[in-house]
Amino acid sequence: MYKWVLIGVLALALTGTAIWGMNERKEKNDIQMQAENNYQRSFHELTYRMDSLHDKIGGTLAMNSRDSLSPQLAEIWRLSSEAHTDVGQLPLALLPFEKTEKFLTNIGDFTYKTAVRDLDKEPLSEEEMQRLEKLHNQAGQIKDELRNVQNTVLGNSLHWTDVELALSDDEHDHSDNTIISSFQSVEDKTGGFSEEKNFNNGALPSSNEEHKFEGVTGERINQKQAKKIAADAFALNTINGIEGGKSGKGSDVPLYSLSYQKDGESGYADISQKGGHLLTLMMQREREEPKLGLHDAQQKAEAFLKKQKLSNMEMVQSSQYDSVGIFFFVPVQDNVRIYADIVQVKVALDNGDILGLNARDYFMNHHERQLEKPKLTDKEAAAKLNQNVTVQETHLALIENDTHEETLVYEIMGTRNNDTYRIYVNANTGKEEEIEKQTTTEAKFLQTT
Numbered sequence: 001m002y003k004w005v006l007i008g009v010l011a012l013a014l015t016g017t018a019i020w021g022m023n024e025r026k027e028k029n030d031i032q033m034q035a036e037n038n039y040q041r042s043f044h045e046l047t048y049r050m051d052s053l054h055d056k057i058g059g060t061l062a063m064n065s066r067d068s069l070s071p072q073l074a075e076i077w078r079l080s081s082e083a084h085t086d087v088g089q090l091p092l093a094l095l096p097f098e099k100t101e102k103f104l105t106n107i108g109d110f111t112y113k114t115a116v117r118d119l120d121k122e123p124l125s126e127e128e129m130q131r132l133e134k135l136h137n138q139a140g141q142i143k144d145e146l147r148n149v150q151n152t153v154l155g156n157s158l159h160w161t162d163v164e165l166a167l168s169d170d171e172h173d174h175s176d177n178t179i180i181s182s183f184q185s186v187e188d189k190t191g192g193f194s195e196e197k198n199f200n201n202g203a204l205p206s207s208n209e210e211h212k213f214e215g216v217t218g219e220r221i222n223q224k225q226a227k228k229i230a231a232d233a234f235a236l237n238t239i240n241g242i243e244g245g246k247s248g249k250g251s252d253v254p255l256y257s258l259s260y261q262k263d264g265e266s267g268y269a270d271i272s273q274k275g276g277h278l279l280t281l282m283m284q285r286e287r288e289e290p291k292l293g294l295h296d297a298q299q300k301a302e303a304f305l306k307k308q309k310l311s312n313m314e315m316v317q318s319s320q321y322d323s324v325g326i327f328f329f330v331p332v333q334d335n336v337r338i339y340a341d342i343v344q345v346k347v348a349l350d351n352g353d354i355l356g357l358n359a360r361d362y363f364m365n366h367h368e369r370q371l372e373k374p375k376l377t378d379k380e381a382a383a384k385l386n387q388n389v390t391v392q393e394t395h396l397a398l399i400e401n402d403t404h405e406e407t408l409v410y411e412i413m414g415t416r417n418n419d420t421y422r423i424y425v426n427a428n429t430g431k432e433e434e435i436e437k438q439t440t441t442e443a444k445f446l447q448t449t
Helices: 002-061 070-088 098-115 126-156 160-168 178-193 223-233 294-307 360-365 378-382 440-447
Strands: 243-246 255-262 265-272 278-284 313-321 324-333 336-338 343-348 354-358 390-400 406-416 419-426 432-437
Touching (some): 002 070, 126 265, 294 324, 390 419
Parallel strands (some): 336 390
Antiparallel strands (some): 324 343, 419 432
């Protein structure tokens, strides 16, 4: 009898140990999956921003009027700062990567210092234009190298957590790790820029504060459903070849991070587990010469947003870089533009394919607002402007001020001489909250729509 009792106790102990081990392993796998998803997202965002950075610098070089550069340079500074943050979120702390980080810092320093000075009185010198040209070429080379890494990672289903483990073991040679060797190639390429000394389109107001993804609603979806949503976004007729998984516990929003690569084309998407909302989309492929104008591309972008059930959206800014059109949309509530919920869409101008979507601000902030009635009329707000500014159009808008408070303003498009400005005037006090000079492309587009 005693023997059987002892066997039973041991069996229970072994069962308990097995269950504990399974729970420990599951928790460890969840943490590893969350880390992998975060690394994947940071890397794809870094690649996307380097692509945008190269396009933006190219756009400044194509401008006819140098005194309209300030908003464009401010946007380049913002992108370089965000790219620098993306690098810091990758498991590269033990890998020498300071040359690339220094390159991003140099871009940021140069563009910030140039953007804040009065370019009417002190325009860019020939030396600075040459430096900008050099930055453009260097950004292009880094962009191409990062795309090579991206294609390698997607094509071979590599894991960033393996990089983290490999780098923590400093007794072994890491040259056989594909991601590490690829990033060392990026760093070696950037090494040619190290002799550069430190450097002595208008940005739209968006949300500067992290919220709780108030716009993510609906029933929870499974991974197969997420892959079907991704396949539709990637313009594929099958889910075969789509890889990825769900985020672990503790992520800012539970999501599926999915990717694919085929025939020189690659794609990456983040889809919320709740509701199946497409938060981000990034597509990469070779592009041909533009065949579509911005107006036709805008219609492609609007149709895509409707397909994602993002309704009542209004286009507020557009830009063209090489063979890509970039459009910004905001939702409209009671004839008020809600800038905290801004959405960006990237469209290929060779055939109208959707190349990118960033709807994180929308799903982070979107909710019904209690909008107050403005104390000033649009004419009273316009009267607060410089008398040399000619008003073209006026809209009510909600933006975040410097203290991250949502503020009702009149968004006024105005011209002075040959320059176009977007001016935000407080709808209650008449204070100028913000003023932006528009890029040549945006100004021309506004005048023709």
